[in-house]
Amino acid sequence: RKEVEQDPGPFNVPEGATVAFNCTYSNSASQSFFWYRQDCRKEPKLLMSVYSSGNEDGRFTAQLNRASQYISLLIRDSKLSDSATYLCVVNPGYKLSFGAGTTVTVRA
Amino acid sequence: ETGVTQSPTHLIKTRGQQVTLRCSSQSGHNTVSWYQQALGQGPQFIFQYYREEENGRGNFPPRFSGLQFPNYSSELNVNALELDDSALYLCASSLPGTNIDTQYFGPGTRLTVL
Numbered sequence A: 001r002k003e004v005e006q007d008p009g010p011f012n013v014p015e016g017a018t019v020a021f022n023c024t025y026s027n028s029a030s031q032s033f034f035w036y037r038q039d040c041r042k043e044p045k046l047l048m049s050v051y052s053s054g055n056e057d058g059r060f061t062a063q064l065n066r067a068s069q070y071i072s073l074l075i076r077d078s079k080l081s082d083s084a085t086y087l088c089v090v091n092p093g094y095k096l097s098f099g100a101g102t103t104v105t106v107r108a
Numbered sequence B: 001e002t003g004v005t006q007s008p009t010h011l012i013k014t015r016g017q018q019v020t021l022r023c024s025s026q027s028g029h030n031t032v033s034w035y036q037q038a039l040g041q042g043p044q045f046i047f048q049y050y051r052e053e054e055n056g057r058g059n060f061p062p063r064f065s066g067l068q069f070p071n072y073s074s075e076l077n078v079n080a081l082e083l084d085d086s087a088l089y090l091c092a093s094s095l096p097g098t099n100i101d102t103q104y105f106g107p108g109t110r111l112t113v114l
Helices: none
Strands: A004-006 A011-014 A019-025 A032-038 A045-050 A055-057 A060-065 A070-075 A084-091 A102-107 B005-007 B010-013 B019-024 B031-037 B044-050 B053-057 B064-068 B073-078 B087-094 B103-105 B109-113
Touching: A004 A084, A011 A019, A019 A084, A019 A102, A032 A060, A032 A070, A045 A055, A045 A060, A070 A084, B005 B087, B010 B019, B019 B087, B019 B109, B031 B073, B044 B064, B073 B087
Parallel strands: A011 A102, B010 B109
Antiparallel strands: A004 A019, A019 A070, A032 A045, A032 A084, A055 A060, A060 A070, A084 A102, B005 B019, B019 B073, B031 B044, B031 B087, B044 B053, B064 B073, B087 B103, B087 B109
16 A cells, blocks of 8 residues: 555546545554645645644645544635646655645646 | 855766755855755755754765865765766755755756766
């Protein structure tokens, strides 16, 4: 079983729409959780950390459910610039474990 | 930007050859991790160095090896290259200590093995 599993998408949404997607992780001892954004052929960049209480950063909302080992990301009022691959990332100890990514394309 | 640089940007090698990839971290970042990202996949952890010692390793064979130097630079060496080694190789440095949550990624080296 993979450490982090994501729906690969792609999610193809119009500008202004809301899009949400999830990931699950296998290691219940994981300590911290993140969403990274990766543009085509570029390095991953931290989008936001994910906290148990849920957290928002502008149009982005992340949720963590430790009991179900489930993380979600919601993007409101999508912009063209939100088109990217979103990587779910879990820290089970001394490394970062990445999912394969969910591709989001926002169309005009 | 992150202040982490990698060289070269792109590299083409043939099967069986050896390659050395380089990473220069931010000053004071004494932890560096290396990742392999194959096309369509997320980055996979190769290993981590802390204060010039290997501090953890992922599921990669011994032909993947590394070094970290006192000046916060590091190397990833891959011997006996295979076609499946074609990937984007990323290094990431972390703030002092063993907390690797805040990782700063370099732009990567794209390796093609023919």
